[in-house]
Amino acid sequence: MRILITGGCGFIGQHLAALLSADHDLVALDLLTDQVHLDPEVARQRFPGEVVVGDVADADIWAGLPTVDAVVHLAAETGTAQSMYEQDRYRRVNIEGTRLAGLAASRWGASLVSLSSRAVYGEGRYRTSFGEVTFGARDSADAVPEASREDDRLVPVSVYGQTKVDAELALAQVANGVPVTILRPQNVVGHGQALHNPYTGVLAAFLARLREGKPLQIYGDGHETRDFVHVSDVAAVIAWALGRTATGEPLVLNVGTGTRTTLVDIATHAIAAAPHGGSFEHVEVKRAGDIEHACADLSRLRSVGAPEPKTSSADAIADFITRSWAAPGADSSVWDDALDQLRRRGLTR
Ligand SMILES: NC(=O)c1ccc[n+]([C@@H]2O[C@H](COP(=O)([O-])OP(=O)(O)OC[C@H]3O[C@@H](n4cnc5c(N)ncnc54)[C@H](O)[C@@H]3O)[C@@H](O)[C@H]2O)c1
Numbered sequence: 001m002r003i004l005i006t007g008g009c010g011f012i013g014q015h016l017a018a019l020l021s022a023d024h025d026l027v028a029l030d031l032l033t034d035q036v037h038l039d040p041e042v043a044r045q046r047f048p049g050e051v052v053v054g055d056v057a058d059a060d061i062w063a064g065l066p067t068v069d070a071v072v073h074l075a076a077e078t079g080t081a082q083s084m085y086e087q088d089r090y091r092r093v094n095i096e097g098t099r100l101a102g103l104a105a106s107r108w109g110a111s112l113v114s115l116s117s118r119a120v121y122g123e124g125r126y127r128t129s130f131g132e133v134t135f136g137a138r139d140s141a142d143a144v145p146e147a148s149r150e151d152d153r154l155v156p157v158s159v160y161g162q163t164k165v166d167a168e169l170a171l172a173q174v175a176n177g178v179p180v181t182i183l184r185p186q187n188v189v190g191h192g193q194a195l196h197n198p199y200t201g202v203l204a205a206f207l208a209r210l211r212e213g214k215p216l217q218i219y220g221d222g223h224e225t226r227d228f229v230h231v232s233d234v235a236a237v238i239a240w241a242l243g244r245t246a247t248g249e250p251l252v253l254n255v256g257t258g259t260r261t262t263l264v265d266i267a268t269h270a271i272a273a274a275p276h277g278g279s280f281e282h283v284e285v286k287r288a289g290d291i292e293h294a295c296a297d298l299s300r301l302r303s304v305g306a307p308e309p310k311t312s313s314a315d316a317i318a319d320f321i322t323r324s325w326a327a328p329g330a331d332s333s334v335w336d337d338a339l340d341q342l343r344r345r346g347l348t349r
Pocket of ligand 1: 006009010029031036056057074075093116186193194
């Protein structure tokens with residue numbers, strides 16, 4: 001098959017391309033943005049196929065692309081905190097970019113796999129002490145968080161999450177003509193993440209501080225939970241989805257491990273994997289767009305026969321720390337500066 005991967009030079013894209021390149025002819029559409037790529041030329045050369053440098057939100061770029069059999073749409077602006085103040089850019093790239101990817105897939109008769117995010121659930125699903133299910137903010141202290149299901153109400157709390165909701169909607173019509181799979185990954189982890197990008201996620205920040213011998217900073221008391229899934233498990237689900245042929249409506253699937261890890265445990269796993277160990281401290285700050293709990297319900301993923309995750313969150317975190325230890329990245333001041341930016345804009349509490 002000839003497969004177009006938008007954002008193919010990024011973190012998930014490079015793992016997916018490595019998985020698919022032996023059996024398929026690959027093309028990437030990627031803007032090679034500075035925020036993601038420390039060295040854009042290295043990223044371009046690493047991709048095992050042609051790289052078209054261009055913007056997914058630019059209709060003219062799509063008109064000039066070769067016809068393909070399948071499209072994997074990964075390109076997006078991905079920083080939750082940054083989305084709160086760069087709203088126009090996030091909307092343009094994430095919504096218009098996805099709409100154009102859907103139009104192109106329709107025109108080519110190509111199947112489409114598009115990456116959404118767990119951010120569409122916002123604070124997600126809770127069960128109250130009366131046994132009722134609520135969505136969004138926890139309405140009482142004794143409400144218990146539950147794993148998010150694909151049919152749950154979508155209540156994003158960040159502009160990034162809202163752009164992913166709108167991007168999913170933009171694909172609804174496309175699915176009448178070509179197979180469309182929408183994946184909602186939880187926090188994806190593995191080597192090759194943009195270590196100089198302060199919006200990459202908490203583990204890149206932890207890595208920077210571990211390398212500098214500084215204590216890891218946990219915002220709040222660290223009881224919050226996340227579902228860290230290894231990038232190879234995400235790539236396996238994307239590859240599986242490329243074989244789908246059903247049209248009608250998009251198949252929406254969660255991708256995660258289905259288990260929760262507290263932020264304190266995430267820090268502990270990272271410290272255990274670091275060559276010289278480390279420690280953590282708590283910092284009183286809450287950023288706009290941050291959520292308390294996140295975890296994927298994998299019932300649907302299992303019921304449709306998609307590959308189940310093979311790597312636990314603990315092993316995924318350890319793999320990230322050990323394999324990224326010597327990789328180039330930024331020092332921890334970059335994360336301090338990003339937090340200052342949010343403070344100045346009134347986006348922290
Ligand atoms: N990494 C995660 O934890 C995670 C979790 C949930 C969902 N996702 C989604 O998965 C997808 C891939 O994420 P990733 O972690 O590989 O991100 P990434 O930032 O590493 O890669 C994104 C790639 O897209 C490119 N890009 C950015 N803007 C572009 C534009 N306007 N036109 C063309 N290319 C552009 C970048 O240069 C980069 O190569 C995204 O849609 C993201 O929202 C990621």
